[in-house]
Amino acid sequence: MKMFVSALVAAAALMSAASAQDEPSPFAEPSVQYLSQFAEPHKKVFVLERYDASGKLVARDVDEISSPVEIIDATHRKINGVEYVLRGLTSCPSKKVIYNRVQTWDCKDAAKDDAGTIYNERASVILCKTLVLQSTPGTPDPVSCFARVGEGSNNDPFLVADDDDSMVFQGFAQIAVGKDGKPLRPDLLESAVMGKEMGLGNSSQ
Numbered sequence: 540m541k542m543f544v545s546a547l548v549a550a551a552a553l554m555s556a557a558s559a560q561d562e563p564s565p566f567a568e569p570s571v572q573y574l575s576q577f578a579e580p581h582k583k584v585f586v587l588e589r590y591d592a593s594g595k596l597v598a599r600d601v602d603e604i605s606s607p608v609e610i611i612d613a614t615h616r617k618i619n620g621v622e623y624v625l626r627g628l629t630s631c632p633s634k635k636v637i638y639n640r641v642q643t644w645d646c647k648d649a650a651k652d653d654a655g656t657i658y659n660e661r662a663s664v665i666l667c668k669t670l671v672l673q674s675t676p677g678t679p680d681p682v683s684c685f686a687r688v689g690e691g692s693n694n695d696p697f698l699v700a701d702d703d704d705s706m707v708f709q710g711f712a713q714i715a716v717g718k719d720g721k722p723l724r725p726d727l728l729e730s731a732v733m734g735k736e737m738g739l740g741n742s743s744q
Contacts, residue, residue: 560573561573563588563590563596564594565590565594565596565668565670566594566668566683566726568685568699568701569666569685569699570699571687571697571698571699574586574664574666574685574686574687574697574699575664575687575697577601577664577666578663578664578687579603582603582604582663583603583604583662583663583664583665584601584602584603584604584663584664584665585601585602585603585604585618585619585665585666585667586599586600586601586664586665586666586667587599587600587666587667587668587669587682588666588667588668588669589668589669589670589671589672590668590669590670591670591672592670597672598672602619604618604619604665605619606619606620607655607658607659608655608658608659608665610650610651610654610655610658612630612631612647612650612651613625613628613630613631613646613647613650613654613706613711613712614628614629614630614706614712615630615679616654616658616667616684616702618665618667622679623667623669623679623680623681623682623684624679624680624681624682625681625682625683625684625702625703625706625712626669626681626682626683626703626723626724627681627714627715627722627723627724628703628706628707628712628713628714628715628723628724628727629712629713629714629715630646630647630650630711630712631646631647631650631711631712632710632712632713632741633646633710633740633741633742634646635741635742636649636709636710636711636739636740636741636742637710637738637739637740637741637742638652638653638709638739640737640738640739643742646710646711649709649711650706650711650712653705653709653711654702654705654706657686657688657700657702657705658686661686661688661689661700662686662687662688662700663687663688664686664687665684665685665686666684666685666686667682667683667684667685668682668683668684669681669682669683683702683703684702684703685699685700685701685702686699686700686702687699687700688700703724703727704727704730707724707727707730707731707734708730708731708733708734708739709734709739709740710731710734710735710739710740710741711740713731714727714728714731
């Protein structure tokens with residue numbers, strides 16, 4: 540199962556490498572180089588970036604992660620005791636999912652296993668971006684999250700894992716729809732289709 544997870548991360552990284560950004564951006568996937576600037580030896584680092592409505596970076600916090608990242612469900616993460624929610628997504632559209640292409644799992648358990656492996660076993664830098672300038676107590680900031688995974692070796696090179704994309708691709712999360720009937724994350728529509736074509740996600744079993 541872990542080998543399959545790693546393969547998904549590698550495939551996603553290769554597909555998105557051309558569009559990865561070396562500069563701050565509220566929406567684009569960061570490059571390995573961008574994430575690596577925050578890396579510290581023998582530490583797991585969390586970076587939270589806040590952008591204004593024009594897309595300008597207005598605040599950045601960089602902290603060491605002091606405890607394991609808690610994967611609450613497919614869209615909610617708790618990092619250093621603070622809860623965040625993946626932007627424009629809803630958790631677990633179906634109770635049972637096909638995980639690892641062959642196994643039927645409870646959706647929440649599958650999301651915890653997958654994201655937990657990325658955040659707590661593979662990641663050295665975690666970056667989350669938000670358009671919320673001031674957090675509201677009791678309300679998780681909506682974010683998009685990415686992680687630098689790997690050891691930086693020839694056999695295990697650094698790659699970028701896109702949490703939002705992975706949850707949608709594997710069918711653990713669904714793209715939410717706005718009041719106008721349009722998807723809130725059109726950037727993830729292709730991943731949703733690809734996941735279904737590969738037999739991931741919703742299970743009728």
